[in-house]
Amino acid sequence: VLVRSDNNGVVHPLNNGRSRSQATNDVLKRIYLSMARHQVLLNAVYVPSRDNIADALSRG
Structure with a gap:
């Protein structure tokens, strides 16, 4: 599955499998x-x- 995102706060944790945020x-x-x-x-x-x-679709 290829995820394309304009949010590095999503891209990096998805690729690395970890984040600084416990909730994430x-x-x-x-x-x-x-x-x-x-x-x-x-x-x-x-x-x-x-x-x-x-x-644009995500912003209504």
Whole structure:
């Protein structure tokens, strides 16, 4: 699964599997357990906001 995000606060923890935030780490643990259960790999890449076609949709 390729995740494209304009938020490095999302990209780096997804790729590294850890964050400084305990709440984020709790979510990452659930994501990684689900990925392992379903044998799915994930890669997150940074996309600048101006190039992120989903950005306008997420803002209404």
